[in-house]
Amino acid sequence: MPSVKIPKKSTFVDMTPFVDVAFLILTFFIMATKFKPEEPVEIKTPNSVSTKDLPDTDALQVTFDSTGRVFFSVLSEKDPMVKYNVIKHMNDTRSLNLTEAEMRNFVKAPAIGVPFSGLKALLAVPAEEHKNYKQAGIPLDTLGGELFYWIRDAVGTFTGKQLKYLIKGDNEAKYPAFKQVLNAFKKNEIFKFQMITALEDVPTGSELDIIRKREKASGN
Amino acid sequence: MASIEGGGEGGHKKGPGVKKAKKLSTHLDMTPMVDLGFLLITFFIFTTTMSSPTTMELYMPKDTDKDEDLNKAKESGALTVMLSKDNHVYYYEGQLKEDASNFISTNFAGIRKVIIDKKKAVIESHQHDAGCEKIWAKNGGDKKSCLDKDLVVVIKPGELATYKNTVDILDEMTITNIKRYAMVDLFDAEKILINKTEGN
Numbered sequence: 394m395p396s397v398k399i400p401k402k403s404t405f406v407d408m409t410p411f412v413d414v415a416f417l418i419l420t421f422f423i424m425a426t427k428f429k430p431e432e433p434v435e436i437k438t439p440n441s442v443s444t445k446d447l448p449d450t451d452a453l454q455v456t457f458d459s460t461g462r463v464f465f466s467v468l469s470e471k472d473p474m475v476k477y478n479v480i481k482h483m484n485d486t487r488s489l490n491l492t493e494a495e496m497r498n499f500v501k502a503p504a505i506g507v508p509f510s511g512l513k514a515l516l517a518v519p520a521e522e523h524k525n526y527k528q529a530g531i532p533l534d535t536l537g538g539e540l541f542y543w544i545r546d547a548v549g550t551f552t553g554k555q556l557k558y559l560i561k562g563d564n565e566a567k568y569p570a571f572k573q574v575l576n577a578f579k580k581n582e583i584f585k586f587q588m589i590t591a592l593e594d595v596p597t598g599s600e601l602d603i604i605r606k607r608e609k610a611s612g613n
Numbered sequence: 614m615a616s617i618e619g620g621g622e623g624g625h626k627k628g629p630g631v632k633k634a635k636k637l638s639t640h641l642d643m644t645p646m647v648d649l650g651f652l653l654i655t656f657f658i659f660t661t662t663m664s665s666p667t668t669m670e671l672y673m674p675k676d677t678d679k680d681e682d683l684n685k686a687k688e689s690g691a692l693t694v695m696l697s698k699d700n701h702v703y704y705y706e707g708q709l710k711e712d713a714s715n716f717i718s719t720n721f722a723g724i725r726k727v728i729i730d731k732k733k734a735v736i737e738s739h740q741h742d743a744g745c746e747k748i749w750a751k752n753g754g755d756k757k758s759c760l761d762k763d764l765v766v767v768i769k770p771g772e773l774a775t776y777k778n779t780v781d782i783l784d785e786m787t788i789t790n791i792k793r794y795a796m797v798d799l800f801d802a803e804k805i806l807i808n809k810t811e812g813n
Contacts (some may be wrong), residue, residue, distance in 0.1 A: 414644060415650045422657030425667070439780040442787055443669040457776075559668065564777040568696070568770040571779060576675060584675060588669035590780060599725075600790040 400535070432457045432503050433524050436563045440593035442601060444467060446541045447589060451475075452557040453547050454573050454589075455540065459565035462530030463574060464506035476500045478550045486546055491516060506530045509539055533573040540577040548581060559588040671783065674795070689738065690763030692731045693797060694724060694782060697807050698773035706731065709802060716806055721781060728766065728789045731732075751777040766794040771807060 438456060450471050456464040469475035480499040487509055491499075495513065499505070501520035505512070506528035518526050548556060558578060562571055578586065581586045588593045595602045688707045695703040704725050705715045719727060739760045748759035766786060770779045779796075786794045799807075 408643060408647065412647055412650065415647065415654065417653045419650055419657065422654060422661055426657050434798070439777040440667065441669045441780055441784040443667050443784075445668045445670065447666045447668050503657070560671075561771060562780075564774040564775060566774065566776040567772065568774045568779055569772055571776050579676065582675075584673045586671045588671055588780060589666050590669050592665075593784075594666050596725075596788060597787045600729075601788045604790060611768040 394514045402593055416609050425483065426534065432456070433464060433506060433526075433528055434462065436561055437565075438561060438590050439564050441588075441590035442593055443590060445587070447559070448557050451551070452559050453544065454504070454559040454561060455544075455577075456506075456561045457530075457563065457566050457570050457574060459563040461566060461570040462506055462528065462576050463533055463540060463570070464504040464528070465540065465547075466504035469546055473500050475551070479547045482550045483543070483546050489513060505543075505603075508532050509542075533570075533577065538577065540574065541580050544577060544583070545583045548583075554570070558583055559589055560586050617780055623808045630774070650708050660726065665807065666769075668767075669783065669787075683694075687763045687765075691765050691767060692728065693767040693769060694728075695807060696768070696770040696774035696778045696782060697811065698771070700778060701756055701811070703807060703810070704748065708804075709800075713806055716810075718810060721778075721785075724782070725785060725789060728785065728791065731766075732761055732791070736760045739763070750786050764791065764793060768794060769799045769803065770796070771799055 399474060399507075412568065414476070434456065436456060448468070450469055450482060452468040454466045455466055458464075477496060477500050480491070480496045483489060484496060489512055495516035498516045498520050501564050502516070502523055503520070505515070507515045507529065508529065511529065515523070515528065516528060527533045532539050535538055560571075560574060575586070578584075595605060691707055693705050693709070695792065700721055702719050702721060704717055704719060704724065704727055709716060739762075745750070745759040745762065748762060768779075768781075768782055768786075783794075783796075
């Protein structure tokens with residue numbers, strides 16, 4: 394039997410277009426990435442049809458997780474001194490006995506979730522390691538608990554600025570936790586909040602859908 | 614392998630004695646670059662967060678003890694929605710009857726229709742009054758703007774309702790364009806009814 398000769402083809406594949414596409418995708422992801430600020434707890438926020446953007450400066454954020462632990466953070470990306478002033482004010486009014494270094498550490502810390510009594514111990518730990526530090530949550534009760542003082546003192550240092558109040562809650566958190574957070578704000582005479590949610594589509598045919606379409610049409 | 618092929622075959626012949634320049638291969642091995650490229654892509658895919666968070670506004674009323682500060686709601690226009698564990702939703706229209714015959718159980722999929730139907734009913738039974746004139750004036754004479762002014766949805770999340778349930782029902786208000794709604798606590802009678810329905 395004559396052997397069938399298979400013509401030898403080169404296995405050489407030109408990968409250049411492939412590389413082009415790969416780097417295009419890479420560029421896209423580099424551009425699109427916005428690093429999440431690190432948080433001590435992972436929160437799965439609920440969805441809503443609201444399209445309002447999240448402010449990243451001049452805002453106070455209260456976070457509560459699925460077990461009801463409450464965290465407090467001051468958002469002031471543009472001006473870190475604001476955050477420093479908050480803790481300095483807190484230090485004076487609550488006599489926390491914090492050192493200068495510990496107050497500097499607060500500025501770097503993403504969110505605080507310990508009672509006043511544990512604040513010094515938490516701030517002794519570098520901010521980068523806070524996510525491994527077990528935080529018990531800010532104590533709350535029906536009158537607002539310690540969160541009331543956090544909000545009051547933070548608002549006090551922000552005088553003359555339009556502050557926004559953000560509430561970030563976990564899907565699985567129970568309603569009473571949310572209510573207690575609201576109470577702490579209400580005790581401070583704050584009645585307008587923004588709840589952090591993820592974007593969801595408006596159900597087609599609903600009244601809001603019709604309104605939004607009309608607005609879009611008239612806007613163009 | 615990935616490479617760039619460079620240089621043509623052609624080259625002019627040189628005379629004898631002229632030394633040929635050594636031709637270097639322009640084949641580049643691109644494999645390490647591709648490896649690195651994909652490594653970076655993988656990294657960015659994992660770290661990127663695509664959906665940017667949005668915020669939903671919530672206005673709460675000031676707690677008040679004074680009766681004249683309280684918002685009055687017409688019984689015909691009131692819809693009370695109660696939330697409980699495992700995404701259960703209960704509702705009743707107007708006042709809760711003694712025998713609880715208007716206490717109805719539903720879920721999040723069904724509540725939208727209930728709200729829309731209630732809104733339709735309120736609009737149909739709308740009666741013009743002085744309050745309406747004010748709303749017209751505020752909305753630039755839009756006569757439709759006060760048709761549903763008697764509609765008030767009262768949201769009562771129970772202790773076992775989750776935060777997600779609460780946000781979902783508030784979102785439902787936005788979706789169905791309810792202008793007046795309030796979030797309050799459950800009454801004892803309602804708590805008992807919910808407990809009875811859920812069998813504990």
